[in-house]
Amino acid sequence: MKTNFDFLMPSVNFFGPGVVAKVGDRAKMLGMKKPLIVTDSFLETLPDGAVEQAVASLKEAGVDFSIFNGVEPNPKVRNIEAAKTQYLAENCDSIITVGGGSAHDTGKGLGIILTNGDDITVLAGIETLANALPPLIAINTTAGTGSELTRHAVITNEETHLKFVVVSWRNIPLVSFNDPMLMLDVPQGLTAATGMDAFVQAIEPYVSTNRNAITDGQCLQAIKLIEESLREAVANGHNLEARTKMVEAEMLAGMAFNNADLGYVHAMAHQLGGQYDAPHGVCCALLLPIVEKFNIIAAPERFAELAVAMGENIDGLSTRDAAEVAIKAMRQMSIDVGIPRSIKDIGAKPEDFELMAENALKDGNAFSNPRKATKAEIVQLFQEAYDQV
Ligand code: NAD
Numbered sequence: 001m002k003t004n005f006d007f008l009m010p011s012v013n014f015f016g017p018g019v020v021a022k023v024g025d026r027a028k029m030l031g032m033k034k035p036l037i038v039t040d041s042f043l044e045t046l047p048d049g050a051v052e053q054a055v056a057s058l059k060e061a062g063v064d065f066s067i068f069n070g071v072e073p074n075p076k077v078r079n080i081e082a083a084k085t086q087y088l089a090e091n092c093d094s095i096i097t098v099g100g101g102s103a104h105d106t107g108k109g110l111g112i113i114l115t116n117g118d119d120i121t122v123l124a125g126i127e128t129l130a131n132a133l134p135p136l137i138a139i140n141t142t143a144g145t146g147s148e149l150t151r152h153a154v155i156t157n158e159e160t161h162l163k164f165v166v167v168s169w170r171n172i173p174l175v176s177f178n179d180p181m182l183m184l185d186v187p188q189g190l191t192a193a194t195g196m197d198a199f200v201q202a203i204e205p206y207v208s209t210n211r212n213a214i215t216d217g218q219c220l221q222a223i224k225l226i227e228e229s230l231r232e233a234v235a236n237g238h239n240l241e242a243r244t245k246m247v248e249a250e251m252l253a254g255m256a257f258n259n260a261d262l263g264y265v266h267a268m269a270h271q272l273g274g275q276y277d278a279p280h281g282v283c284c285a286l287l288l289p290i291v292e293k294f295n296i297i298a299a300p301e302r303f304a305e306l307a308v309a310m311g312e313n314i315d316g317l318s319t320r321d322a323a324e325v326a327i328k329a330m331r332q333m334s335i336d337v338g339i340p341r342s343i344k345d346i347g348a349k350p351e352d353f354e355l356m357a358e359n360a361l362k363d364g365n366a367f368s369n370p371r372k373a374t375k376a377e378i379v380q381l382f383q384e385a386y387d388q389v
Pocket of ligand 1: 040042043072073074075099100101102103105141142144145146147150151152153154182183185186187190193194197273280281
């Protein structure tokens, strides 16, 4: 537990049904003359989707724009470079990201290479950015990564198949939008994967070595909201109350890990994502119960508290048994929302585990995990995630 820390918050977040209509006014207030809208081709053409609504609002406010639709999931260095080419050719002066974590991270990456040098790979690490990014607004469409309000830009180096993270307060968007109406049509599988990412982002900071009393509260409330709403949001995507609770939860979890950091689930998930281009939330969900079972001995009482936050009855149980209840509940959530059973299902191969374990231990998220592992132990954790049925 940390008692001496800097605490980061989103500067402004517009929250609630219909708030996306305010983006034009806010862009104008920020002095944006011609933002580059950073998105993908699916969202660009989605009828009455986030891009269409953002464009209508910008037009109403008299703000010019250009649309870059080249974001890929697990965004690559090439996406950022292509966005920069368009930004310069179109004489843009600012950035509006529309989408999930991939769009926001591409927009942050674009901002980084516009003002901090062409090669983003050398900027991996913590507080490596000397210069401010151009003004950045993030319109979020998944619940989710929290990237619309975090200091992280997660990028994949397509040559090495490694995901790396540029962590800096300069990456935090000036304004973010979380409009649950934009999420009503998110398909079941994406709702489940992104929701499990938020769940993991509420659990890892709660047991992180960098946690503090403020992030503890954010984690517990996020877990409670996810327990109340994720299964319902998967079962019935048009349930606005469930969607709203999931956005509240992903924001809380995003704020929590922005300050308390994560752990081996994310360090290892980045290897699966980089190596097999697998959906991030699915990677996290498959590793969660395995890694947290390994972590129990570092903080059994914290896991017992997580069991309570997940609505489990631990009356009469020892702390250790209560902690095991939390692990079972994590796995059950993943099964209930239809996540695949094993990392086998996303293409993982045992012959890659040695290298992935080595790289996981170098990932920035590894350092705040509560229990320190050897490379052989990380290989074993990948193997257990592979053998899960
Ligand atoms: P995503 O942004 O990769 O989007 C996945 C797919 O969902 C895309 O094809 C997109 O078109 C589609 N989509 C998005 N919104 C939709 C909507 N409203 N309706 C229908 N389809 C929609 O998914 P994600 O899980 O939000 O982001 C994952 C990425 O974020 C990973 O690269 C992960 O590493 C990163 N991440 C970043 C942070 C951070 O703080 N920067 C935190 C966690 C994860």
